[in-house]
Amino acid sequence: MKGLLPNNPIHALCLKLGVLGIGMFAFAIWVMPPIYDVFCEITGLNGKTGGPYQAVSAEVDTSRTITVQFVATNNEGMPWEFSPEVRTVKVHPGAQTRINYFANNRTDKDMIGQAIPSLVPFKAATYFHKTECFCFEQQPLKAGESAELPMYFIVDQDIPEHIHTITLSYTLFDVTERYADDKVAKVAN
Structure with a gap:
């Protein structure tokens, strides 16, 4: 050298x-x-909640109540209206719960959105399970179209006693261009 x-x-x-x-x-x-x-994934940091979850036990702990808060934000440049139907629900660990988010494409062009979740406190991510969620897939909406986006979740019965409130936040991204590029790449192959 x-x-x-x-x-x-x-x-x-x-x-x-x-x-x-x-x-x-x-x-x-x-x-x-x-x-x-x-x-x-190992530590549960960054509030990543993972993909679809299959419940292994149907036991509901009615002696405890967990408050789940829902937040929706748009990434910079995402013109859709995006919000949860309710801001807060109280759930019993082990009970499956459904909430809806609302999305409205206020533009004059077809677009594709992708919601990215984050959960706090970070330790709760291990105990918060989504069985079905709009965040698992991209959400295409035509110009001016609206959609109700369901999300089903279970708070695990093993959630630590000191966790009383969980906040689930979704950030909505415009992935229209990325999807268009993927479509072009598939056609080229």
């Missing part, structure tokens, strides 16, 4: 630092996201 480096020590240092910077960038882009996802 000695012959590949410039003779000037400053140029050699700049070259080494440039290669180091490119390596750090590549590590951050390609290696860190999968590691972060595994870390969040």
